[in-house]
Amino acid sequence: xxxxxxxxxxxxxxxxxxxxxxxxxxxxxxxxxxxxxxxxxxxxxxxxxxxxxxxxxxxxxxxxxxxxxxxxxxxxxxxxxxxxxxxxxxxxxxxxxxxxxxxxxxxxxxxxxxxxxxxxxxxxxxxxxxxxxxxxxxxxxxxxxxxxxxxxxxxxxxxxxxxxxxxxxxxxxxxxxxxxxxxxxxxxxxxxxxxxxxxxxxxxxxxxxxxxxxxxxxxxxxxxxxxxxxxxxxxxxxxxxxxxxxxxxxxxxxxxxxxxxxxxxxxxxxxxxx
DNA sequence: GAATACCTGAGC
DNA sequence: GCTCAGGTATTC
Numbered sequence: 143x144x145x146x147x148x149x150x151x152x153x154x155x156x157x158x159x160x161x162x163x164x165x166x167x168x169x170x171x172x173x174x175x176x177x178x179x180x181x182x183x184x185x186x187x188x189x190x191x192x193x194x195x196x197x198x199x200x201x202x203x204x205x206x207x208x209x210x211x212x213x214x215x216x217x218x219x220x221x222x223x224x225x226x227x228x229x230x231x232x233x234x235x236x237x238x239x240x241x242x243x244x245x246x247x248x249x250x251x252x253x254x255x256x257x258x259x260x261x262x263x264x265x266x267x268x269x270x271x272x273x274x275x276x277x278x279x280x281x282x283x284x285x286x287x288x289x290x291x292x293x294x295x296x297x298x299x300x301x302x303x304x305x306x307x308x309x310x311x312x313x314x315x316x317x318x319x320x321x322x323x324x325x326x327x328x329x330x331x332x333x334x335x336x337x338x339x340x341x342x343x344x345x346x347x348x349x350x351x352x353x354x355x356x357x358x359x360x361x362x363x364x365x366x367x368x369x370x371x372x373x374x375x376x377x378x379x380x381x382x383x384x385x386x387x388x389x390x391x392x393x394x395x396x397x398x399x400x401x402x403x404x405x406x407x408x409x410x411x412x413x414x415x416x
Numbered sequence: 417g418a419a420t421a422c423c424t425g426a427g428c
Numbered sequence: 429g430c431t432c433a434g435g436t437a438t439t440c
Binding site: 217233254255296 | 422
Binding site for chain 1: 432433434435436
């Protein structure tokens with residue numbers, strides 16, 4: 143499940159292989175993944191060089207010549223693959239070839255929850271893929287974090303998952319950060335101290351940074367643009383460790399469903415609010 | 417707020 | 429052959 147560290151790992155491994163190259167040809171038969179339309183996508187990309195890249199939350203944005211962008215969201219199972227020939231794997235939905243005849247960029251997505259969007263200008267990016275998306279979670283300044291989360295009555299984990307509040311945290315890093323901070327996923331920030339939220343931001347920053355340093359988490363089939371899996375899944379403290387001992391205290395990790403998501407926590411280190 | 421839909425493969 | 433996994437949009 144690509145979250146912020148995984149998307150950033152893809153960005154870092156992808157860019158050296160496509161920066162400065164000019165898109166020649168696009169093949170995208172599976173047009174449900176394509177925005178805003180198949181026609182705009184296939185006509186908009188060819189002829190433009192890739193100038194650089196950016197990321198907000200889980201959204202990867204390639205800056206193209208002429209002020210345009212190619213935005214990519216990997217959804218649950220999206221992969222960006224650089225290869226000289228179309229990969230043998232199933233579910234390869236999009237091909238982007240370059241005019242130098244070198245490796246092409248392939249988009250593979252088993253569950254098709256992701257998307258690729260051509261945005262002719264920055265306004266289209268802001269009105270489309272970036273609409274309603276909050277500030278990036280990585281490196282978020284403590285004051286801003288507290289400002290955006292404090293005083294809310296929804297469960298704390300729901301806030302972390304809400305991309306409008308902060309962008310990039312998914313189910314893995316929400317559970318991991320809450321455990322590191324010793325906070326219950328069910329806590330309400332209206333009833334927490336600001337010190338609790340500051341501790342949570344520290345925990346989140348540590349978790350994201352450590353995962354990024356290890357190439358992200360490969361729980362299912364995540365790989366970066368070089369086809370390499372991350373290794374942070376071995377360092378998970380609670381995520382998908384139901385019934386196993388909490389690394390901090392040895393209590394058995396529990397699982398509940400919150401906001402429709404499996405939620406893992408230590409009942410001892412993260413006691414439920416009254 | 418919760419519930420459902422989207423989507424497929426893994427694992428029972 | 430059923431349930432589960434979850435990022436996001438949509439609906440109640």
